[in-house]
Amino acid sequence: MSDNNTGFSGISRRGFIAGAVGAAALAGHTTPAQAARAAGPIANGAQVAALIIGTGYGGSVAALRLAQAGVDVHMIEMGMAWDTPGSDGKIFCTTTAPDNRSYWLRTRTKAPLNYFLGFPIDRDIPKYTGVLDAEEFGGITVYQGRGVGGGSLVNGGMAVTPKRENFATVLPSVNPDEMYNTFYPRANSELGVGTIDPAWFESTPWYQFSRVGRKHAQRSNFPFVFVPDVYDWNYMQQEAAGTATKSALAGEILYGNNFGKKSLQRTYIARAKATGRVTISPLHRVTTVSPASGGRYTVVIEQLNTTGDVTTTKTVTADRVFFAAGSVGTSKLLVKLKATGALPNLNGEIGKSWGDNGNVMCGRANHLWDPTGSQQSTIPCAGIDNWAAGGAFAEVAPLPTGIETFASFYLSITKNPNRAQFSWNASTGKVDLNWQTAWKQPSIDMAKTIFDKINSKEGTIYRTDLFGVYKIWGDHLTYHPLGGAVLNKATDNYGRLAGYPGLYVVDGALIPGNTSVNPFVTITALAERNIEKIIATDL
Numbered sequence: 421m422s423d424n425n426t427g428f429s430g431i432s433r434r435g436f437i438a439g440a441v442g443a444a445a446l447a448g449h450t451t452p453a454q455a456a457r458a459a460g461p462i463a464n465g466a467q468v469a470a471l472i473i474g475t476g477y478g479g480s481v482a483a484l485r486l487a488q489a490g491v492d493v494h495m496i497e498m499g500m501a502w503d504t505p506g507s508d509g510k511i512f513c514t515t516t517a518p519d520n521r522s523y524w525l526r527t528r529t530k531a532p533l534n535y536f537l538g539f540p541i542d543r544d545i546p547k548y549t550g551v552l553d554a555e556e557f558g559g560i561t562v563y564q565g566r567g568v569g570g571g572s573l574v575n576g577g578m579a580v581t582p583k584r585e586n587f588a589t590v591l592p593s594v595n596p597d598e599m600y601n602t603f604y605p606r607a608n609s610e611l612g613v614g615t616i617d618p619a620w621f622e623s624t625p626w627y628q629f630s631r632v633g634r635k636h637a638q639r640s641n642f643p644f645v646f647v648p649d650v651y652d653w654n655y656m657q658q659e660a661a662g663t664a665t666k667s668a669l670a671g672e673i674l675y676g677n678n679f680g681k682k683s684l685q686r687t688y689i690a691r692a693k694a695t696g697r698v699t700i701s702p703l704h705r706v707t708t709v710s711p712a713s714g715g716r717y718t719v720v721i722e723q724l725n726t727t728g729d730v731t732t733t734k735t736v737t738a739d740r741v742f743f744a745a746g747s748v749g750t751s752k753l754l755v756k757l758k759a760t761g762a763l764p765n766l767n768g769e770i771g772k773s774w775g776d777n778g779n780v781m782c783g784r785a786n787h788l789w790d791p792t793g794s795q796q797s798t799i800p801c802a803g804i805d806n807w808a809a810g811g812a813f814a815e816v817a818p819l820p821t822g823i824e825t826f827a828s829f830y831l832s833i834t835k836n837p838n839r840a841q842f843s844w845n846a847s848t849g850k851v852d853l854n855w856q857t858a859w860k861q862p863s864i865d866m867a868k869t870i871f872d873k874i875n876s877k878e879g880t881i882y883r884t885d886l887f888g889v890y891k892i893w894g895d896h897l898t899y900h901p902l903g904g905a906v907l908n909k910a911t912d913n914y915g916r917l918a919g920y921p922g923l924y925v926v927d928g929a930l931i932p933g934n935t936s937v938n939p940f941v942t943i944t945a946l947a948e949r950n951i952e953k954i955i956a957t958d959l
């Protein structure tokens with residue numbers, strides 16, 4: 421019996437495996453499949469039941485639920501495992517001292533906020549398979565997490581369920597009752613979502629920046645809302661009290677949090693591994709998926725070293741393949757596979773309806789009597805809600821520089837209607853995205869419905885030194901890529917890819933461009949909904 425040869429290809433074989441596992445367990449032996457799982461990376465020629473491409477939110481949900489249903493799962497992740505400390509004793513570096521661990525295969529950092537007082541702050545770093553990818557397309561830089569845990573490694577942990585009245589525009593083909601009664605609560609509970617203690621919020625210096633944000637929002641009559649997060653709020657209070665090692669209170673964010681944040685490694689992935697049925701191959705990148713005999717799929721995987729070179733190419737077969745490489749990763753793979761003839765029957769919706777969740781950043785220059793504090797937690801806890809009236813939801817974000825900046829900083833999520841498309845570029849052998857920088861103008865206009873009013877009320881102005889020399893808007897990037905293999909268009913209403921039984925999309929690629937709030941709770945809840953249906957009907 422070979423590694424992971426525990427597919428769904430026949431009841432009799434499954435029964436045989438189950439029997440073999442049971443007998444071995446009774447006899448106190450390790451089965452070959454168990455031994456292979458313990459041994460690590462996927463072997464060339466392996467046959468796996470379920471292969472998941474990527475270990476972010478969608479992939480982790482699928483892995484846990486498939487494993488709980490008795491299916492052996494192999495997760496392929498192009499980034500590192502992020503489970504071993506570096507020479508400084510820490511797994512991740514800080515935003516103030518980025519080193520090789522910070523960026524995915526770059527020789528210079530590319531900080532989202534790349535200027536301060538008008539001076540560039542990026543610095544040279546050794547090329548390494550770091551945790552944050554700043555992936556550049558023609559008109560936009562898309563930030564993504566790389567490693568076991570995907571975006572959960574680098575993100576701010578803001579865990580927001582969209583308002584129910586906005587859900588029909590987020591996922592029009594999904595029944596809101598099942599989402600709000602079952603799958604959003606399930607996602608929030610599994611992710612460990614919580615909110616800041618209101619009394620601590622009022623008193624701690626670490627959230628002075630948010631209290632200033634609240635004062636300005638409320639004086640202009642905007643609703644100010646607390647935003648839940650997966651950061652452990654009790655841990656943060658211990659950091660402030662000096663009884664726990666600082667993470668959010670030590671400038672850690674973007675390049676990973678060493679403590680405090682309940683990333684997927686600590687939630688879904690930990691529970692998935694505990695089933696004994698899930699193996700993960702880090703530093704492995706899927707390049708091709710194509711039909712094999714018997715309704716299975718051939719998957720080609722490149723093993724990488726930490727400078728990004730391909731050291732080995734492996735070919736495996738899988739009964740089922742789950743695309744969970746993130747909106748950009750999944751879209752790029754599917755567009756390439758359709759165009760190059762590996763999966764020619766994928767439908768014409770592949771690569772379409774991609775959006776940036778309307779992300780745009782800006783800062784405001786406060787008066788000297790409104791300091792935002794030299795101590796700032798890296799974890800945002802509140803926002804300004806002007807979605808219904810102005811199309812913008814603005815997070816009051818920290819600017820944790822360690823000095824007083826008198827700046828209020830915001831990441832706005834806006835109702836930007838523009839959608840881009842991925843396409844195969846045969847001459848470069850790469851996938852392009854046709855987003856234009858000018859397509860951010862609606863986002864800027866919507867964010868201005870909040871900040872023009874606040875500036876006018878407070879007698880303040882926009883900061884012009886954070887994104888370049890005399891540049892107000894951070895309109896060059898997104899943290900929230902969504903779409904490219906949209907639910908009920910590129911797939912059926914549960915993520916089954918049209919034309920290929922056994923191929924599924926389970927990540928942010930399913931969501932058509934905007935979630936009205938930060939996206940990972942919706943990605944998780946949708947994955948919970950879809951995998952439940954897939955397990956019930958397809959397996």
Ligand code: FAE
Nearest residue numbers: 474476477478498570571575578706746749928938939940
């Ligand atoms: P994702 O988490 O991106 O996982 C995809 C995984 O697939 C990654 O680990 C990739 O390395 C891997 N991969 C890609 N291609 C391949 C391949 N060919 N072979 C093998 N592996 C591959 O996907 N969202 C919130 O809701 N709240 C926040 O506070 C928040 N803050 C953010 C801050 C930053 C700086 C960033 C970058 C993002 C933030 N997000 C936030 C967005 C959130 O992290 C993102 O929507 C989710 O991580 C997307 O989940 P997916 O499962 O779609």
